[in-house]
Amino acid sequence: MMKLFEQNSASWVRYSDYEWRDAEDGHSYLVPAAGAEPRPYDPLATGEQMVLDALEVGGLLFRHQPENEIKAAMREFACKYGLLGIMTALPTTARFMEINHVVLPKNDFIRDLTMPVEDYIHLFFPFGKPDLQSTEDENRFSTEDKYEVALFLTYEGYPQAQIMSFMRDYGERYEWQAKVFRDWAFTMATSFLYYEDKDKVDEHTLDIYRQGMAAFDENAPTYHIALLDKPTMVWDFHSLLLAIKMLLSMMLTDEEHPLRLCRQCHKAFISRSPNTKFCSQDCKKKYNAEQMRRRS
Template identity: 45%
Template sequence: MKNLFAHTSAPWIRYSGYEYKTADDGTLYITVSEGAEPEMYRPMQEAEQLITDAVNVGLAAMHKASEEELKESVLDFVKKYGFLGFMTALPTTADFITYESVYLPKNHFIKEESLPTEKYLSYFYPFDKLDFRKKSVESGWSVTDREGIAITMAMGNAPQAVAMELQKEYAERYDWILKEFTDLAFTFMTSFLYYLDYDTIDEQTRSLYRQGISAFGGISPTYRIALEKDSPVIVWDFHSLLVMVQMCFSFMLTDKDSDMRMCKHCKKAFVASRKGNEFCSQRCKNQFNVYKSREKKKGNKRDD
């Protein structure tokens, strides 16, 4: 996977602070905290940990963690990596600003197949609005603060909407982020259990597993060819963190050389440091052995 994505034009922005804020209709959003500073980083350099963190938030939801725990976990993820960038991930193209309307393939979040641009933007700017103007296919927006200008310039030739969703006015819904992570976790869990239980389940159950995992479908990134010193290379253009997460997760899950595992004790996802590791830490291994020993002693007492 590292070789496949060795060349990316995928810088992303994370801010120094995020917080929850409730819109007038009761929807819970995550927003950039007042006074927070932006920082540019390259998510691909942290891809394995990023994917593992996302899956573990979803696993916590599947294991019925409390709402407060889930809210804390989602916010911690955003603080660590920034927003997912739903605004450019959901439409058929990240260049949706240049079209009369926003066209959407089937997704879990917005039912309409097309929306006026202003209505679509309202999903992501529920509090502070951008200075955005649109008439037919013509549009324009202005940014006046120093940090916003710097972000826009740093995005270079990326679609206009990418720079827009990295501004401090942008917000994302908590339930959307949690849903995305839960889908990742469900896919990971299905794959793990399918092979773990393969010899003990019947064909009908196997078929249900296969049907379940087939529901997962990622969004394909765009790419281009660049001429490097020695040979042409593929340069991936990830116009949202979400697209990068989905693509990297898919390759980690299907790569035979990937060391992504589920801890035998705490049931969290982790990347094994060496082949055969069944536990995410020595602590989990020790606790598992202690519990196993206790169960064995209880069994011996019952036999007596």
């Protein structure tokens, strides 16, 4: 499935620990825990597992599980992969610091479609205003934290906003993350059920499925061509969110190893043969035992 990514790697930052903190604006934010250390890693190296883990968090939302359980799953996800990078994923360009203006496509998160940079950034730094040195046409972030300085050196040339989303005070609010994870689970379920139900339901229901998929547009990652030993497409994700979205799209359209929902536990899994209905032998046994019990 990874043909488009064959030559690819990406880089993202995860801290060793995260915690939920309530801000004065009434929202709950997931932020790096005090004293946690940042580490860059390649999220594409374990891309499939990351998508499955994201779908599992989304599944909890889908099934209306208690908020504390969902928050624990989101924290665990962040400890494995870092935060989603919603700040750079939403605007039309991740380089908004460089042009000193934020432009957003129509979205479900923020109503204003253009914003001053400082107001926008404040939505992701609710506990400590970042130290911005602003000139008329550029904003520069400055820090004395040794880890943050190291991150600026490591990611030289990346959009300034992407590096800022690796900072210690950067956080993402619960409701926004919930929407992202829920949408992924919804997209996966819609695409799976459409083909499962195709012959069983009426045209009106199928149309609702199709409309559900149409909502999965928003921003896409950009790319450039790098002249390596041969010309190579390199994806510029600038957020974990767009990387996961792209990987999920690839996995949904993979005919050989399709993504499926387990008939027993309802978790997403990658099917190694076209007719597999269960994520594991265990689920298959449980399902068959239940069917037997029902029949007797």
